[in-house]
Amino acid sequence: MDSGIFLDNRYKMDYPEMGLCIVINNKNFHKSTGMAARSGTDVDAANIRETFMNLKYEVRNKNDLTCEEIMELMCNVSKEDHSKRSSFICVILSHGEEGIIFGTNGPVDLKRLTKFFRGDLCRSLAGKPKLFIIQVTIPGEIQRMDPGSFSHFVLC
Numbered sequence: 001m002d003s004g005i006f007l008d009n010r011y012k013m014d015y016p017e018m019g020l021c022i023v024i025n026n027k028n029f030h031k032s033t034g035m036a037a038r039s040g041t042d043v044d045a046a047n048i049r050e051t052f053m054n055l056k057y058e059v060r061n062k063n064d065l066t067c068e069e070i071m072e073l074m075c076n077v078s079k080e081d082h083s084k085r086s087s088f089i090c091v092i093l094s095h096g097e098e099g100i101i102f103g104t105n106g107p108v109d110l111k112r113l114t115k116f117f118r119g120d121l122c123r124s125l126a127g128k129p130k131l132f133i134i135q136v137t138i139p140g141e142i143q144r145m146d147p148g149s150f151s152h153f154v155l156c
Helices: 039-054 067-077 108-118
Strands: 018-025 059-064 087-098 102-104 104-111 129-136
Touching: 018 039, 018 067, 039 059, 039 087, 067 102, 067 104, 067 108, 102 108, 104 108, 108 129
Parallel strands: 018 059, 018 087, 087 129
Antiparallel strands: 087 102, 102 104
16 A cells, blocks of 8 residues: 655755865875875876866865865865755875875875764755765875776775
C-alpha cells in the first residue's frame, strides 16, 4: 500500500549561484621537506578551473600554500556567507598520504580541513553538498609525466 509519502533525496541546486570552488595547487615545496616539485600539476589545475567555470562555479586558485595558509584559507572560506550558493567544492593538488595532504612546509590532517565545513560550524552550507577532491603524489613514488594519466586519491 502506498503511503503517499515521497522522500526526495536530491539536493536543492536552484540557488542564485552554483557555488564556490577552491583549487589549492601545491607544486613547489620547501627544501626542508625533501619533497620534489610536482610536475604536471599546473595543467591539472588549469583543467579543473576550466571545468568548474563551465559548470558556473566561482573558482579561486591558490598556489603553493603552507600548512598554516591552507588552514587559514579553509577557516576564512567557511566563515563566508554561502546562503546564495548551492554547493561548495575544494580541490587539493599536492603531495599526500592516507588522511593527510602536504602544505609546502609539511603535513595537514584532512579531517582538520573538512571540519570547518560541518553544518554546526558553517551554517550557510548546512544541508548542501560539500565536495573535497584530493589528488596527490605519494612522496617516494615515481611521478607521472603526462598530466591526467593517473592519480592517487586519499580518504578523508
